[in-house]
Amino acid sequence: MRILLQFPEGLKQKAAQYARQYEKEGHEVFLSASACYGACDLALDEAGWLKADKIIHFGHNRFMKGDLPIPVEYVEYKLDMDVEGLSAVLPHLGGGKTIALATTVQHVHQLEGMKQFLENHGKRVLIGKGERAQVPGQILGCDGGAVKSVEKDADAIVFVGDGMFHPLALATEKPVFAYNPSARTVKRLDTEIAALRKRRKGAITRAYMCKRFAILLSTKPGQFNMAGAQWAKKELDKRGFEAMIVAANEIEPMALKNFMTFECLINTACPRMSDDTEEFGKPMLNLDLLQELLEIIDGAREGGKKKGV
Numbered sequence: 426m427r428i429l430l431q432f433p434e435g436l437k438q439k440a441a442q443y444a445r446q447y448e449k450e451g452h453e454v455f456l457s458a459s460a461c462y463g464a465c466d467l468a469l470d471e472a473g474w475l476k477a478d479k480i481i482h483f484g485h486n487r488f489m490k491g492d493l494p495i496p497v498e499y500v501e502y503k504l505d506m507d508v509e510g511l512s513a514v515l516p517h518l519g520g521g522k523t524i525a526l527a528t529t530v531q532h533v534h535q536l537e538g539m540k541q542f543l544e545n546h547g548k549r550v551l552i553g554k555g556e557r558a559q560v561p562g563q564i565l566g567c568d569g570g571a572v573k574s575v576e577k578d579a580d581a582i583v584f585v586g587d588g589m590f591h592p593l594a595l596a597t598e599k600p601v602f603a604y605n606p607s608a609r610t611v612k613r614l615d616t617e618i619a620a621l622r623k624r625r626k627g628a629i630t631r632a633y634m635c636k637r638f639a640i641l642l643s644t645k646p647g648q649f650n651m652a653g654a655q656w657a658k659k660e661l662d663k664r665g666f667e668a669m670i671v672a673a674n675e676i677e678p679m680a681l682k683n684f685m686t687f688e689c690l691i692n693t694a695c696p697r698m699s700d701d702t703e704e705f706g707k708p709m710l711n712l713d714l715l716q717e718l719l720e721i722i723d724g725a726r727e728g729g730k731k732k733g734v
């Protein structure tokens with residue numbers, strides 16, 4: 426069988442080892458060298474050109490709904506942790522009795538053990554389910570639904586995993602404690618989450634002054650949002666702005682730099698791209714914030730009309 430192996434950046438160092446193993450089994454093996462940010466990012470184009478019979482995608486679980494043009498096998502990368510390490514979180518929870526617990530795909534196989542541990546220490550543990558994430562308790566950078574769906578009944582949120590990318594997806598008002606199982610450290614993240622929210626809102630103020638908009642459309646299979654891009658263009662056109670849809674597989678600041686005419690970017694791709702707007706040098710709004718901007722513009726114009734401006 427001809428197979429294309431795809432690894433996220435952190436696992437590419439293991440690629441040759443896996444490739445050798447599949448070759449030994451008699452397969453013809455290709456490695457995808459494209460950047461891979463998530464399970465949304467399947468190398469379908471490369472597989473098509475290579476006439477591969479299958480993609481084996483490492484490090485993530487299924488994300489895409491519906492049929493794909495080529496079979497995709499997902500190989501998760503499970504990291505075992507010492508569940509007892511969660512004792513480091515307990516003193517931070519104070520009197521908080523009910524906890525919403527969430528983690529990443531690397532640790533979700535131990536979620537039941539984590540829950541048991543917290544329950545044994547007198548906590549009530551809630552585990553929700555996201556929309557895009559496959560498994561209860563799992564969060565993605567674009568899907569904090571596992572927390573959102575239960576947070577109203579929780580006193581605090583406990584996230585288990587490395588790094589800040591995933592917990593910053595948790596747009597919650599409740600205290601968030603991130604436990605890093607490798608470093609065995611706990612960090613309270615309310616300030617970071619609030620700052621990110623404030624930055625996103627700040628982009629609306631900057632976008633309000635703009636007249637020319639580039640609407641970013643990614644052709645990555647799990648990020649492609651033609652309906653969203655067309656909606657954005659229609660709404661901006663309708664209000665007399667200049668709006669163009671700009672398509673690329675990977676939306677790169679460098680590639681956009683020469684489109685100097687555009688003053689503001691509307692993001693229909695990975696919603697976390699808008700966390701890095703400094704790199705793009707222009708305000709960037711996800712579609713929910715574009716909706717807010719349009720409401721502000723409509724309100725201001727309506728107000729202007731009433732005053733006879």
Ligand code: SF4
Binds near residue numbers: 462648694
């Ligand atoms: S859309 Fe963004 S956050 Fe969601 S899985 Fe893809 S890369 Fe991750």
